[in-house]
């Protein structure tokens with residue numbers, strides 16, 4: 001890992017230089033929230049955010065994506081969607097959201113490779129920004145992670161007052177930084193210490209903790225426990241928690257057509273919706289909201305770790321912040337953790 005610095009004075013020029021050769025996604029103000037958008041000028045960027053409402057997963061795994069176009073009839077045809085090779089940089093990803101890609105990667109880049117996700121992933125440089133001020137619902141430290149971790153990004157920026165400390169984490173990050181070498185200088189030890197001090201302060205600000213130790217084994221014994229029904233009575237099945245989660249990755253595939261043309265389209269889906277598991281026969285293996293809510297928590301804390309060796313939750317806190325009925329994953333899972341069985 002290489003540590004560099006860039007002064008805040010030179011930072012706007014760096015961003016405007018990157019924009020000339022990369023499609024640059026960065027947080028911008030979006031109707032009172034923060035969202036990742038392509039920016040054309042440094043001034044469009046808003047770094048006063050705690051975190052974006054929609055995680056940056058939406059950049060690599062698009063909410064709606066045309067897979068191919070169809071022309072029906074005797075002379076009909078199928079035209080694959082051209083895969084873009086456009087180079088992108090995603091700036092100011094929070095460490096928890098970067099971990100979301102680590103969780104989604106085995107789904108799209110495992111035994112069967114999804115060419116659209118792969119192209120987006122390969123062509124994007126992930127540039128993190130440490131959280132100096134975590135939100136009150138953040139809990140990344142529960143998983144042994146840190147609000148200033150560069151583990152899942154190519155490059156990590158940390159605001160250390162007059163400068164940014166820039167940690168180059170991967171070969172891809174190194175190649176990227178080398179393109180803009182004139183903006184960076186090697187980091188003196190005092191700047192590295194300043195980052196470490198910021199990280200310690202940020203960790204202290206995270207007040208919430210989800211007790212993950214032994215939770216998978218505990219859940220193995222709790223499938224029929226009434227706690228799931230208790231929370232399902234509050235849930236309205238809106239799907240907000242799944243749509244905004246950086247690790248949720250389910251989708252539906254539908255054909256859309258008029259008389260003379262059509263398209264096969266992939267759209268995000270959510271296991272909180274009743275149609276999600278509906279069979280063509282009309283049978284639904286998760287007919288009640290309790291089944292769907294229970295599945296969401298089992299998927300994250302039991303099934304996914306069993307299959308992929310990682311809990312499918314990064315502690316971003318979005319499902320707590322945005323659930324309209326205040327269902328709190330930390331509260332629920334800690335009750336599970338502490339349950340005497």
Ligand code: SF4
Pocket residue numbers: 234235236237238239240241242272322323324325326327
């Ligand atoms: S956001 Fe809350 S109310 Fe909506 S589906 Fe999720 S748990 Fe239920």
Ligand code: SF4
Pocket residue numbers: 241244245246247248300312313314315316317318319320329
């Ligand atoms: S389950 Fe909730 S806290 Fe965990 S990653 Fe998803 S949105 Fe964030």
